[in-house]
Amino acid sequence: MNENKTLAIYFENGRTAYFESVENFEHEWINTDMISFDYLGVRTQVKRHAVFNFKTIAGFALQEDGE
Numbered sequence: 001m002n003e004n005k006t007l008a009i010y011f012e013n014g015r016t017a018y019f020e021s022v023e024n025f026e027h028e029w030i031n032t033d034m035i036s037f038d039y040l041g042v043r044t045q046v047k048r049h050a051v052f053n054f055k056t057i058a059g060f061a062l063q064e065d066g067e
Contacts, residue, residue, distance in 0.1 A: 005063040007037065012058045019050070025062060027054070035060065 007019040021040035028034050033054040040047055 007039070007063070008061045009052065010058040010060065012056075022062070029054070 004020075005022045005025070007022045007025065009017045009019070011017070019037070019039040020042055023038045025037040026035070034051055035054055036049065036051040038047060038049050
Protein backbone atom coordinates (compact mmCIF):
# COMPACT_ATOMS: atom_id res chain seq x y z
CA MET A 1 0.00 0.00 0.00
CA ASN A 2 1.23 3.49 -0.78
CA GLU A 3 2.09 5.88 2.01
CA ASN A 4 0.27 9.02 3.09
CA LYS A 5 -3.29 7.87 2.65
CA THR A 6 -6.15 9.21 4.72
CA LEU A 7 -8.45 6.82 6.60
CA ALA A 8 -11.84 7.66 8.11
CA ILE A 9 -13.43 5.31 10.64
CA TYR A 10 -17.14 5.73 11.28
CA PHE A 11 -18.45 4.72 14.69
CA GLU A 12 -21.97 3.53 15.46
CA ASN A 13 -22.56 6.56 17.73
CA GLY A 14 -22.20 8.89 14.71
CA ARG A 15 -18.65 10.05 15.42
CA THR A 16 -15.84 9.83 12.91
CA ALA A 17 -12.08 9.49 13.46
CA TYR A 18 -9.59 10.55 10.79
CA PHE A 19 -6.08 9.17 10.44
CA GLU A 20 -3.34 10.69 8.27
CA SER A 21 -0.26 9.15 6.66
CA VAL A 22 -1.78 5.67 6.90
CA GLU A 23 0.50 2.77 5.98
CA ASN A 24 0.32 -1.02 6.23
CA PHE A 25 -3.49 -1.16 6.28
CA GLU A 26 -4.60 -4.75 6.82
CA HIS A 27 -7.98 -6.36 7.33
CA GLU A 28 -8.79 -9.83 8.54
CA TRP A 29 -12.45 -10.71 8.09
CA ILE A 30 -12.35 -14.50 8.39
CA ASN A 31 -11.01 -15.18 11.87
CA THR A 32 -10.82 -11.92 13.79
CA ASP A 33 -12.83 -9.17 12.06
CA MET A 34 -9.96 -6.75 12.71
CA ILE A 35 -8.44 -3.84 10.83
CA SER A 36 -4.96 -2.59 11.67
CA PHE A 37 -2.69 0.13 10.33
CA ASP A 38 0.18 2.48 11.09
CA TYR A 39 -0.40 6.24 11.10
CA LEU A 40 1.20 9.51 12.07
CA GLY A 41 -0.44 11.46 14.90
CA VAL A 42 -1.16 14.93 13.52
CA ARG A 43 -0.72 16.81 16.79
CA THR A 44 2.02 14.69 18.32
CA GLN A 45 3.92 13.79 15.11
CA VAL A 46 4.39 10.30 16.60
CA LYS A 47 4.02 7.15 14.49
CA ARG A 48 1.53 4.72 15.99
CA HIS A 49 -0.05 1.35 15.26
CA ALA A 50 -3.83 1.01 15.63
CA VAL A 51 -6.11 -2.04 15.76
CA PHE A 52 -9.91 -1.90 15.63
CA ASN A 53 -12.44 -4.68 15.99
CA PHE A 54 -14.68 -4.26 12.95
CA LYS A 55 -17.71 -5.38 14.99
CA THR A 56 -17.45 -2.19 17.07
CA ILE A 57 -17.36 0.28 14.17
CA ALA A 58 -19.94 1.12 11.52
CA GLY A 59 -17.46 1.27 8.63
CA PHE A 60 -14.39 2.89 7.16
CA ALA A 61 -13.17 4.72 4.07
CA LEU A 62 -9.59 4.48 2.84
CA GLN A 63 -8.22 6.92 0.28
CA GLU A 64 -7.67 5.25 -3.09
CA ASP A 65 -4.38 5.20 -4.99
CA GLY A 66 -3.85 8.30 -7.09
CA GLU A 67 -6.08 10.55 -4.98
